[in-house]
Amino acid sequence: MTAAALPRLLPAVCCLGLCSVLISAASAQGARPRTAPPLPAPDPMSYQIIHVDTAQALADAAWNLRSNQAIVIAPGTYDLASVNFPNGVDGRITVGRFGAPIISNIQVRGATDDPADVVLRGAGMLNPIVPYGVQIFTAREVTLANFSVGEVYYHAIGVQGGQGAGDIRIYNVRAYDAGQQIIKGSGAGADDVTIEYSQVDYSVGAIVHPEGSPPNSCYTNGIDVTGGDRWIIRDTRIERIRCQNNTLAGPAILVWQGSADTLIERNLILDSSRGISLGLVASSDHSGGMVRNNLIRWNPAATYAVDVPIYSTSPNSRILHNTALTRGRYPNAIEVRFAGATGVEVAGNLLDAAIQPRQGAAPVLSNNRSDAQTAWFRDEAHGDLRLSVAGEAQLSGALPRHPQVLLDCLAESRPASTEAGACGRDPQRVFADGFEL
Structure with a gap:
């Protein structure tokens, strides 16, 4: 290039x-x-625009939201613990009041395109005075964009499907350091949520939480969806979803308890305990779904417990053209579990460990590689899992393009003959030795 x-x-x-x-x-x-293409400014013909520059003004504006309003947050750090919250309870930012009629066509966004410019900060993962960063109740057609939110007791962002929350877009947001799951979709009806161009991470790792399950355990996932349909999680960096006490954390992405038709693509998951899980404890946990073009890498020197990078109990799910490196920390890179998980396709993946059916599962396997070497990637140690010159030579465009994977990890078109894994050949490469990089 x-x-x-x-x-x-x-x-x-x-x-x-x-x-x-x-x-x-x-x-x-x-x-x-x-990190993300700029989001167009809210159209004043479609929204009443409300500008805020203090934590109290933000909380008040969110509490009084009506349909067709956009809150634009000025750059700064917003201490949610300082808020005299309108319902007299706590310092969360609420979109749609609990039990109220549904509102729609809402934006809550930072004023710039850099989520580091606007930080909504709680009182820490062990202080319940700020239980949530942003919690969506009775609201639909909601966009959250261009801010950071974290240091809270439960969840940085919560979507309450039982209250009618759905049709949510989380765009260019950093969600971090939550006492339990960082982004949480709760209950049937929390449907049609898209997370893209975002970051979900722990600064160090999750803590032992007094309200964990069981109590006083590390009780976390990066993104946790229960009973939600048609979630899309793409183009997002998820990092350090692990426990500070080195016990096993939950998955970086877990979609389960009756969820369906999830699309998880082009994400980078680094240095976490587990990766992507469609379902968890039964084949009824999830149905359908697509996991494609994701990049996952475990740290070989880490002391915390790890498990499998990609896991499915979901009938008719597809696990296609992912790159997953366990670095010797776990014997399997992909697991499909339970006899009820029928019709699962696992194809075109580039791995350094096995694909393992469990408890009667019989996935359809094709064109996978389980012999990946670190030299096949440009900078594996720093999470750059695009193919190196050596990787391109080893894989050499030997596979037919899968009809469900027409793009690669950079959302660029795959040629008719492509490689295993998330990232194909670099079409911009001029010299065979890669000197131009």
Whole structure:
């Protein structure tokens, strides 16, 4: 890839959290890396726009939201523990009041395109005065965008399906450091939620929580959906979903308890205890679903417990063209479990460990590789799992393109003959030795 071509590629690469390996070259060319394409400003013909610049003003505006309103938050750090919350209970930001009529066509967003510019901060993972960062109750057609939210007792973002919350877009948001699950979709009806160009992470790891299950345990997932249909999780970096006491944390992405038709694609999951789970304890936990073009890597030197990168109990699910490296920490890279998980397809994945059917599962396997080497990737140690020159030579475009995977990890078109794994050949490569990088 030439230096002149680099700015074109940065937005797509950075959405996967790969910016660190490209920033120095981009800076030399004067390019400014970005994590998401800019979200258009709210149209004043469609929204009443409310500007806020204090935590109290934000809480008041959210409490009084009506349909067709957009809250725009000025840059700054917003201490939610300082809020005199309108219902007199706690410092969460509420979108749609509990038990009230449904409102719709709502935005809550930072004023800039950088989520680090607007930080909604609670009182810490062990202080219940701020239980949630943002909690959506009776609201639909909601966009949350361009801010960071974390340091809370339960969840950084909660979607309450039982109250009517659904049709939610979480865009260019960093959700971090929650005492339990970081983003939580709760109950039937929490449907049609899209998370994209975002970051979900622990700064260090999850804590032992007094209200864990069981109590005083590490009780976390990155994104946890119960009973939700048609969630889309894409182009998001998920990192350090693990326990500080080194016990086994829950999955980075867990969609279960009657959920269906989840699409999980082009995410980067690093240094966590577990990866992606469609279902967990039974084949009735999830139905359908697609897991494709994701990049997952475990740290070989870590001391915390780990489990499988990709796991499905979901009938008719598809696990296609993912790259998953256990680095010797776990014997399997993909597991499909239970006899009821029928019609599962596992194809085109690039792995360094086995694909393991469990308890009567019989997935259909094709064109997978379980012999991946670290030298096949550009910078495996820092999470850049695009193919190196050596990786391209080893894989050499030997597979027919799968009809469900027409794009690769950068959302670029795959050629008719492609490679195993999430990232195909670099079409911009000029020299065989990769010197132009």
